[in-house]
Structures are given as structure tokens and as C-alpha cells.
Amino acid sequence: MSASVHKETAEDLARSVRDGSRSASEIARAFLERTGRTSDRLGTYLHLDPESILAAATAVDDRRKSGEPLGPLAGVPVAIKDNICIRGVPTTCGSRILEAYRPPYDAHVITRLRQAGAILFGKTNCDEFAMGSSNENSAYKPVRNPWDPERVPGGSSGGSAATVAAREAPLALGSDTGGSVRQPAAFCGVVGLKPTYGSVSRYGLVAFASSLDQIGPLARSARDAALLFDSIVGRDPRDMTSRPEAKGVDLEELERGVKGIRIGIPGQFLGEGLDPEIRACLDQVRDGLAREGATELDVALPHARYAIATYYLIAPAEASSNLARYDGVRYGLRAGNGDLRGMYETTRGLGFGREVKRRILLGTYALSAGYYDAYYLRAQKVRTLIRRDFTEAFGKADVLLLPVTPTPPFRLGEKTEDPLAMYLNDIYSIPASLAGVPALSFPAGFTKSGLPIGLQLVGKPVDETTLLRVARAWEKASDAARRAPALAEAAA
Amino acid sequence: MSTAPKAIAGARERYEPVIGLEVHAQLKTASKIFCCCSTRFGAPPNTQVCPVCLGLPGVLPVLNERAVRDAVMVGLAVGSKIALRSVFARKNYFYPDLPKGYQISQYDRPLCEGGSIDIRSGEGWKRIGLVRIHLEEDAGKSLHPEGRAGIHTTRVDLNRAGVPLIEIVSEPDIRSGEEATDYMARLRQILVYLDVCDGNMEEGSLRCDANVSVRPKGSTSFGTKTEIKNLNSFRFVDRAIAYEIERQIGLIESGGRVVQETLLWNSEQGVAESMRSKEEAHDYRYFPEPDLLPLDLDPAWIESVRASLPELPHALRERLVREHGIPEYDAEVLIETRSLASYYEDVAARSGQPKLASNWIMTEVNAIRNRDGLSIERFPIQADRLGALVGMIGAGSISGKIGKQVFEHMLTDPAAPDEIVKRHGLLPIDDEASLLELADEIVAANPGPAAEFRAGKEKTFGFFVGQAMKRSGGRAHPEKLQAALRAALAKQA
Numbered sequence: 009m010s011a012s013v014h015k016e017t018a019e020d021l022a023r024s025v026r027d028g029s030r031s032a033s034e035i036a037r038a039f040l041e042r043t044g045r046t047s048d049r050l051g052t053y054l055h056l057d058p059e060s061i062l063a064a065a066t067a068v069d070d071r072r073k074s075g076e077p078l079g080p081l082a083g084v085p086v087a088i089k090d091n092i093c094i095r096g097v098p099t100t101c102g103s104r105i106l107e108a109y110r111p112p113y114d115a116h117v118i119t120r121l122r123q124a125g126a127i128l129f130g131k132t133n134c135d136e137f138a139m140g141s142s143n144e145n146s147a148y149k150p151v152r153n154p155w156d157p158e159r160v161p162g163g164s165s166g167g168s169a170a171t172v173a174a175r176e177a178p179l180a181l182g183s184d185t186g187g188s189v190r191q192p193a194a195f196c197g198v199v200g201l202k203p204t205y206g207s208v209s210r211y212g213l214v215a216f217a218s219s220l221d222q223i224g225p226l227a228r229s230a231r232d233a234a235l236l237f238d239s240i241v242g243r244d245p246r247d248m249t250s251r252p253e254a255k256g257v258d259l260e261e262l263e264r265g266v267k268g269i270r271i272g273i274p275g276q277f278l279g280e281g282l283d284p285e286i287r288a289c290l291d292q293v294r295d296g297l298a299r300e301g302a303t304e305l306d307v308a309l310p311h312a313r314y315a316i317a318t319y320y321l322i323a324p325a326e327a328s329s330n331l332a333r334y335d336g337v338r339y340g341l342r343a344g345n346g347d348l349r350g351m352y353e354t355t356r357g358l359g360f361g362r363e364v365k366r367r368i369l370l371g372t373y374a375l376s377a378g379y380y381d382a383y384y385l386r387a388q389k390v391r392t393l394i395r396r397d398f399t400e401a402f403g404k405a406d407v408l409l410l411p412v413t414p415t416p417p418f419r420l421g422e423k424t425e426d427p428l429a430m431y432l433n434d435i436y437s438i439p440a441s442l443a444g445v446p447a448l449s450f451p452a453g454f455t456k457s458g459l460p461i462g463l464q465l466v467g468k469p470v471d472e473t474t475l476l477r478v479a480r481a482w483e484k485a486s487d488a489a490r491r492a493p494a495l496a497e498a499a500a
Numbered sequence: 501m502s503t504a505p506k507a508i509a510g511a512r513e514r515y516e517p518v519i520g521l522e523v524h525a526q527l528k529t530a531s532k533i534f535c536c537c538s539t540r541f542g543a544p545p546n547t548q549v550c551p552v553c554l555g556l557p558g559v560l561p562v563l564n565e566r567a568v569r570d571a572v573m574v575g576l577a578v579g580s581k582i583a584l585r586s587v588f589a590r591k592n593y594f595y596p597d598l599p600k601g602y603q604i605s606q607y608d609r610p611l612c613e614g615g616s617i618d619i620r621s622g623e624g625w626k627r628i629g630l631v632r633i634h635l636e637e638d639a640g641k642s643l644h645p646e647g648r649a650g651i652h653t654t655r656v657d658l659n660r661a662g663v664p665l666i667e668i669v670s671e672p673d674i675r676s677g678e679e680a681t682d683y684m685a686r687l688r689q690i691l692v693y694l695d696v697c698d699g700n701m702e703e704g705s706l707r708c709d710a711n712v713s714v715r716p717k718g719s720t721s722f723g724t725k726t727e728i729k730n731l732n733s734f735r736f737v738d739r740a741i742a743y744e745i746e747r748q749i750g751l752i753e754s755g756g757r758v759v760q761e762t763l764l765w766n767s768e769q770g771v772a773e774s775m776r777s778k779e780e781a782h783d784y785r786y787f788p789e790p791d792l793l794p795l796d797l798d799p800a801w802i803e804s805v806r807a808s809l810p811e812l813p814h815a816l817r818e819r820l821v822r823e824h825g826i827p828e829y830d831a832e833v834l835i836e837t838r839s840l841a842s843y844y845e846d847v848a849a850r851s852g853q854p855k856l857a858s859n860w861i862m863t864e865v866n867a868i869r870n871r872d873g874l875s876i877e878r879f880p881i882q883a884d885r886l887g888a889l890v891g892m893i894g895a896g897s898i899s900g901k902i903g904k905q906v907f908e909h910m911l912t913d914p915a916a917p918d919e920i921v922k923r924h925g926l927l928p929i930d931d932e933a934s935l936l937e938l939a940d941e942i943v944a945a946n947p948g949p950a951a952e953f954r955a956g957k958e959k960t961f962g963f964f965v966g967q968a969m970k971r972s973g974g975r976a977h978p979e980k981l982q983a984a985l986r987a988a989l990a991k992q993a
Contacts, residue, residue, distance in 0.1 A: 218790035332601020375785035
């Protein structure tokens with residue numbers, strides 16, 4: 009067994025499986041062993057079944073032996089956020105209400121990953137129903153940041169980001185509604201892509217806010233993120249919101265550098281509240297990319313400052329409806345005895361956590377008769393204005409560069425009593441979500457105390473390629489993506 | 501629930517009922533509106549379900565194009581404006597047979613707006629306006645089997661969940677239970693003609709809720725309305741509306757006032773029971789369904805649907821009157837279904853006797869169909885055979901009376917009518933010798949009446965005709981028999 013398996017890129021792992029220099033079983037065993045050493049401390053997984061992982065790896069090896077073609081992710085473990093359905097595998101969404109739930113079907117992305125030869129590597133911990141920015145809203149356990157276990161990994165795809173950062177898995181899928189892939193990617197120092205809304209089918213992603221949810225890849229490099237994205241992108245007839253023009257990424261495109269690329273910086277929007285170390289990092293990246301041949305310009309996103317208010321009307325409104333199905337009638341938790349109303353109230357009272365209840369209440373209120381026009385409808389109008397801001401900005405710029413979060417990773421418990429402070433953490437990630445445009449978080453640098461800083465690139469619709477290309481250029485220009493958390497080094 | 505106070509005699513005349521109907525019609529698509537499950541009625545509970553219509557976590561709806569086409573057909577048939585863009589919306593409420601906790605429907609941007617249906621009103625016609633027609637999914641069914649005393653069990657069957665429905669909302673143009681019933685019947689006829697709904701009210705393919713209010717005659721403002729649900733037969737539509745009109749007038753006349761509420765028609769007791777008050781009404785929190793894009797239709801596609809519309813009942817009725825010269829009343833009866841009308845057209849063509857063909861179908865054929873509960877497709881006498889029979893009667897080769905005997909035989913005997921006539925000795929007696937012989941015999945056997953006739957009592961002649969016809973088993977040729985009888989009576993004078 010190769011001790012260096014965990015250091016390899018997903019791309020190299022898949023190549024080695026295809027050319028026979030490594031077996032999928034060997035890779036699976038190596039990652040299972042590493043995961044075994046750190047995942048309890050980090051809280052990264054809600055479900056991990058070594059037997060099925062090894063069986064899947066053996067199947068890939070058998071296919072190679074019998075000369076069958078192997079996919080682009082052959083033998084590569086991919087961790088799956090626990091709000092993505094895998095047939096027969098527990099899918100709890102980090103919630104008590106789905107504690108014993110096993111879906112009878114595969115999500116579209118799971119079908120695609122199986123076709124690509126990937127090894128489905130356990131279900132990662134997340135904030136309950138993907139609602140949260142710290143992973144402290146998981147009903148089961150929090151996730152800890154591999155760079156500093158006293159700090160949060162971000163959320164809601166905290167388990168997916170942390171497991172990739174800790175080298176427990178080379179790749180992971182998360183879901184991003186208002187920043188849930190990008191923010192934990194930034195906090196954990198990995199690449200996280202929120203694709204264009206409609207690029208990746210949502211079929212089998214347990215809905216939080218349907219008009220915003222997107223499944224996205226987490227990886228240690230832009231190339232690996234592109235590889236995973238390429239395996240899941242594309243129109244799915246089972247998702248009517250999936251875009252026919254969605255397209256994958258040619259890895260060779262990513263090597264073309266940034267010469268001539270126009271990078272827009274929404275200077276006005278960055279304003280107050282931004283941590284000086286992140287601001288400095290952003291300036292450093294801007295200058296570095298300029299040295300590589302990119303041009304820089306200032307762009308305006310005049311309505312972006314209303315993004316949080318807008319998001320916290322639209323997302324909870326949709327959530328209040330999406331979560332109505334958890335009623336104890338057909339699946340999941342059923343509690344209470346006696347009458348119907350009692351069953352509803354007890355089931356949902358026990359089954360949902362505080363944050364989920366808070367958002368259901370917010371959303372129910374926003375949609376109520378007499379308030380709909382003032383809240384939900386108005387929010388939709390502002391959303392249109394925000395979308396227009398991006399369209400205008402992209403008239404001048406090819407990509408936008410901005411922070412992912414206003415601060416580096418905070419400590420566990422630091423913001424749990426102040427939901428508003430927690431919500432403000434998503435100020436930079438939410439505008440792209442509302443606009444439906446692709447956005448990527450990439451490792452940009454580190455704070456003096458050694459915490460990762462992620463920066464965000466936002467692109468034109470279905471132009472994920474340019475985002476990955478710029479991120480790839482920075483990888484080559486800096487060492488930010490090459491560092492590993494001490495915990496991961498120790499585990500090796 | 502108290503029984504309805506009877507309206508004070510005569511008060512009814514001072515009020516005008518105002519009624520609007522909301523009709524739900526199940527579309528006859530093979531699969532459900534948002535998934536591929538079968539829509540077949542009567543399968544064992546929960547066998548026609550999948551993750552989508554069960555509302556499992558993570559599933560998404562995919563719109564059935566056939567359902568859209570069917571709904572557009574209905575809209576075009578009743579003259580609605582078809583929206584080039586309509587929007588699906590979620591109607592949120594909790595109920596065990598509603599798997600997602602919301603129903604996907606349409607709200608502020610329905611598929612069809614406007615349109616009308618003409619109904620009978622006295623001797624003439626009356627136009628009932630339509631507000632809208634929209635597409636939505638059906639819910640499942642809650643069953644409440646009898647449990648042990650004190651234990652209430654509810655079972656949920658989700659086979660019906662996701663079956664496509666259209667909701668057709670009328671303007672408040674209806675004024676009585678009879679008008680409501682006629683509106684329902686004509687709407688049902690259109691749906692069946694379009695072959696988009698089987699129109700079966702017992703199986704719930706067609707369901708009706710009625711909004712009812714009353715106001716003093718001459719008033720232009722509306723009274724407080726109540727909504728009656730669960731009107732699952734034509735008879736219940738009529739009875740429930742009549743009941744509610746009486747109840748509301750009675751209330752007002754006795755100094756009370758109508759309370760806005762939803763009522764449930766109890767067909768066993770013939771009363772409308774209060775279901776929920778205005779205060780208890782749901783706030784459905786409608787909002788646009790984010791899992792479905794707005795439904796955009798191409799005008800050229802709409803025109804292609806229009807071009808594919810079959811002949812509709814009113815056009816068929818007018819054509820039958822025009823082409824066959826039959827009264828409107830006949831045409832109305834004959835267009836009951838498209839196949840009855842085409843049966844008629846075949847009989848008329850074969851016999852060359854359009855009015856006689858209509859008479860025979862309206863009386864003899866429909867009597868047997870009503871007695872045996874037969875659709876025209878299952879009626880044992882094919883159109884060509886009935887046409888031949890009607891042709892024989894029209895040509896005078898047999899009398900109508902003999903025709904009826906032949907008809908009776910034809911119900912069980914597949915032979916051609918002329919063959920039956922021969923086989924059963926039903927050929928008419930029309931040779932003068934035989935008729936004269938018969939006439940002589942009758943006159944001889946009745947000397948009294950014969951004498952009366954000869955004394956100038958003309959009325960007695962009818963008696964001889966009757967006797968002769970009876971003796972001949974109805975086979976005597978009527979005109980020739982009369983001539984023979986007159987000759988016989990004259991001869992013996």
C-alpha cells in the first residue's frame with residue numbers, strides 16, 4: 009500500500025487506477041485508514057460503511073481486469089453531503105426527523121458518479137437541512153476545522169470541506185444555497201464551486217430553497233474540482249430547472265493563464281466589516297493576478313447590500329414549504345399519539361432543530377396573506393435588481409473577485425446565540441446565489457495565525473471554466489493550496 | 501347541525517340566487533401530471549406510486565405535456581384565452597393525503613382565462629361565463645375504515661396523488677340548481693367529446709363545489725356566500741343548491757344573516773353541514789413553484805391544438821338541424837354522446853328517413869338503453885340494421901306497429917329486418933282479395949255496428965278498422981284495409 013495515496017490529486021489517482029499502477033481497493037483502504045484516524049475528532053461523517061466502499065472498489069478493479077472501460081473518476085473516493093440521496097444509504101440531512109431514513113433511489117449526481125467509476129465514500133456531516141454557516145446546526149454533532157479544531161469548518165457543507173482539507177477523501181460533493189459550499193471551502197482552505205443554477209441536476213438533493221440550491225464539488229485543487237464538476241454537470245430531464253446549455257470544463261483550458269482576463273472588484277461593496285487580513289489577501293491576489301497579465305477594474309453591485317435581507321425572505325419562504333413534507337405520515341420520525349394535529353406538532357417539534365424552526369417560521373410569515381407583497385414579492389423584485397447588477401458588471405469584467413467571508417473561521421459557540429451575526433457571515437456569498445451565477449472559493453492565503461483565507465470568483469452564467477482557470481493560475485503563482493493542516497500531516 | 505328553516509312561502513320570489521361552480525375534472529392522461537406513474541382507477545392502494553408522487557425528500561416534478569395539451573383543448577373548446585405564459589404555484593396546507601404538504605396548482609397566472617358555456621334557460625339559451633381554467637395535481641385519498649369503538653384509524657391511498665386535474669371556475673352567472681345541473685351536464689359533455697375526461701362523477705373524475713348566495717331581486721351587489729363541497733352527482737348538485745338557497749332565504753327572512761363558511765353536503769341526510777368558518781379558513785400561502793419554470797406556450801402550437809379539436813356538441817347540434825332538417829329538440833337528444841350522434845347519422849343515411857330515424861332512436865332505442873343501462877356502442881342493433889328497418893317503415897312496406905315487433909326480434913336476432921319479417925310471418929296483407937275477405941268477415945260478425953254505420957253513424961267505422969287490424973295481427977295495410985271495409989259495408993247494404 010502506498011503511504012502517499014492521500015497526497016495525490018484525484019486526477020492522478022484515477023489515472024493510476026486506469027493504467028493499473030494502483031488498485032481502487034488499495035486507494036479505498038488508504039483513505040478508510042486515514043479517515044479512521046481523524047474523522048471522530050473532526051465529526052466529518054454521519055455514515056461511513058467501509059464494507060460497501062471496499063466492495064465498490066473491488067468492482068472497479070474487476071472491471072479493469074475484465075478490460076471494461078473505466079470512467080474519469082475510476083476508483084476515486086468521493087464523499088457525499090448527507091442531503092444527497094443514495095439508494096439504501098441513510099440520508100439524514102443532519103436532522104433527527106430523518107434519522108432512520110434510507111432513500112429508495114439515487115440522486116442524479118450519484119448515478120453520474122457511479123457511471124464515472126467514483127467510489128461513494130460515506131455521508132458527510134452538515135448543518136440540519138443545509139441551514140447554517142458553522143456546522144453547529146447538525147442534530148448529531150458539530151464538525152471541527154482541521155486547521156484548528158476549536159474553530160468551525162463553516163457550513164453547511166462543513167463535513168465535505170473538512171474531510172477534503174484533512175485528506176480523508178480527495179473529493180466531496182456539497183450543496184450551496186447561500187454559500188454552503190464556498191464558505192466552508194474558504195474556512196477549510198480548499199476549492200469549492202457553486203455552479204450556475206441549473207448546471208447540475210437537483211434531482212435527489214433534499215431541497216432547502218429550491219430556487220437557490222446547487223450541488224457543487226469540493227477539492228484540493230482547481231483541476232480536481234473541474235474533474236468532479238465535469239462528471240456531474242449537464243441537463244437532466246428529471247429537473248425542469250436544469251439548463252440545456254450547461255457545459256463541463258476542459259482541463260487543458262485551465263492551464264491558459266489569466267493574460268487578458270478582466271477582473272472586476274466590487275470595491276464599494278467590500279466596505280466595512282471586512283477583516284483587514286482578508287482585505288490584504290485580496291489585494292495581494294489582485295496584484296499577483298495582474299502580474300500574470302490580468303487586468304483589473306472596479307465594478308459596482310449597487311443592490312448587493314440588500315442581498316442578505318432578500319435571501320432571508322426567499323430562502324426561508326421556500327424552505328417553509330419544502331419542509332412541510334416531514335409530517336410523520338409516510339417516512340422519517342413519527343411522534344405523538346392521538347390526533348392528527350398532535351402527531352404533526354410532536355413530530356415536527358421533536359424532529360426539527362432550532363435554526364430549522366426559526367427559518368420555517370420566518371418563511372411562513374413572509375408568505376402569509378397580507379405580508380406576501382411586502383416581503384416575498386418585494387424580495388423577488390430586489391433579486392431581479394441584484395441579477396441585473398451582475399449582468400452589468402459582466403459587461404465590463406470576465407470575473408469578479410471578492411471575499412467569501414468577512415472573517416476567518418470563528419470559534420465553535422462564538423455565534424450560536426446570535427443568529428443575525430451568523431447570517432451576516434454570508435454577506436459576500438449570497439449575491440451570486442440570488443443571481444444564479446457560478447461562484448468559486450479558492451485557497452488564497454493564510455492569516456498570521458495560520459488559518460486559511462479563501463477568496464471568491466464569480467462568473468458569467470455557465471462559465472465555470474474561467475473561474476477554475478483563474479483559480480488554477482493562483483495555485484501556480486502561490487503556495488496557498490499546497491499547505492496541509494497539521495492534523496493531516498500528523499495523521500500521515 | 502340544525503335543519504334548514506323553510507323559507508316563508510312567497511319569499512322565494514323576492515330573492516335571486518347567485519351561484520358559481522368550481523369543477524374539478526381528472527384528465528385521462530395515461531400517466532400522472534408530474535411523474536410517470538399510471539393514473540388507472542381502482543388499483544390496489546399505493547401500488548401506483550413512485551418517489552415523486554410520494555413526495556420523498558429530493559424529488560422534483562416534471563410536467564406532463566399531454567396534460568397541458570388536454571387543458572388547452574378544453575380552454576379552446578370553451579373560448580378561453582390561452583395564456584402564452586402561465587405559472588405553477590404551491591398551495592400550502594397540511595393533510596395526510598397531501599404528500600408534499602403542498603399542492604402544485606396555478607394561482608395568479610392560470611393557463612386559461614375567460615370563455616363561456618351556453619346552457620338551457622326556459623325556452624332559450626343562457627351564457628355562463630368562465631373565470632379561468634387551470635392545471636393542478638390531485639391529492640391522495642384518506643380512508644376511514646370502521647375501527648373498534650373509540651379508535652379512529654385513517655388510511656391513506658396515494659394512487660390518486662398526482663393525477664392531473666383541471667379546475668374550471670365559472671362566473672357567478674348561475675341562478676338555480678337546475679341551471680347548475682345543466683351547466684355541469686354541458687361541461688361534462690364537452691370534456692367527454694374532447695376525450696380528455698371520462699366524466700364519471702361516482703368515481704370522482706368530475707367533482708363540483710358550489711358557491712351560493714342570495715340577494716333581493718334587483719340588487720346588483722352580492723350577498724354573503726357559502727361554499728358547498730362534495731357534490732359528486734348531478735342530483736346532489738341540484739339538491740344541495742336548492743337546499744342552500746332555501747336555507748339562506750329562510751335565515752334572512754327570519755331576521756338572521758348568512759355566515760361565510762364552507763359546508764359539506766351530506767347526501768344521506770340531504771343537508772349541508774358546516775365544515776369550517778371564514779375564521780378557520782386556510783391561508784394557503786401561495787407562491788410560484790420554484791421547481792417548475794413558467795409554462796411558455798408557442799402560439800403556433802396552440803393553433804395546432806385548435807386545428808385538432810373534434811366537432812363540439814353545439815356545432816354538431818346545429819349541423820344535425822341544418823343537414824337533416826330535424827327539430828332542435830331531437831338534435832339535442834341525439835348529441836348526448838358523439839357516438840350516439842354518429843349512430844343517428846348512419847341510421848338516417850341508411851334509411852333516407854332523417855326524422856323517422858330520430859324518432860326511433862329517441863323512443864325505441866333509448867328506451868331499451870335506459871332499461872338496460874347500455875351505451876350506444878353496446879346496443880345490440882347496429883346502425884345499418886336499424887337503418888334498414890326504418891327504411892322499410894318509411895317506404896310503407898311495413899307499418900310502424902309491425903316495425904316495433906321486428907325491432908323486438910332484432911334485439912336478440914342478428915338477422916336482417918326483412919329476413920325477420922319473413923321468418924315471423926309479419927309481411928303486410930295488402931292484396932285486395934285478402935283484405936276484402938277479411939272485411940267481409942268482420943262486417944258479417946258485427947251486424948249491430950254495421951247497421952249503425954249504415955244508419956249514418958260514421959264514428960262506427962273506426963270500430964271496424966280496429967277489429968280488422970286486431971284480427972290481422974296488425975299486418976293489414978291501413979289505407980287498403982279502409983277501402984276494403986267501406987266496400988264490404990256498402991256491399992251488404
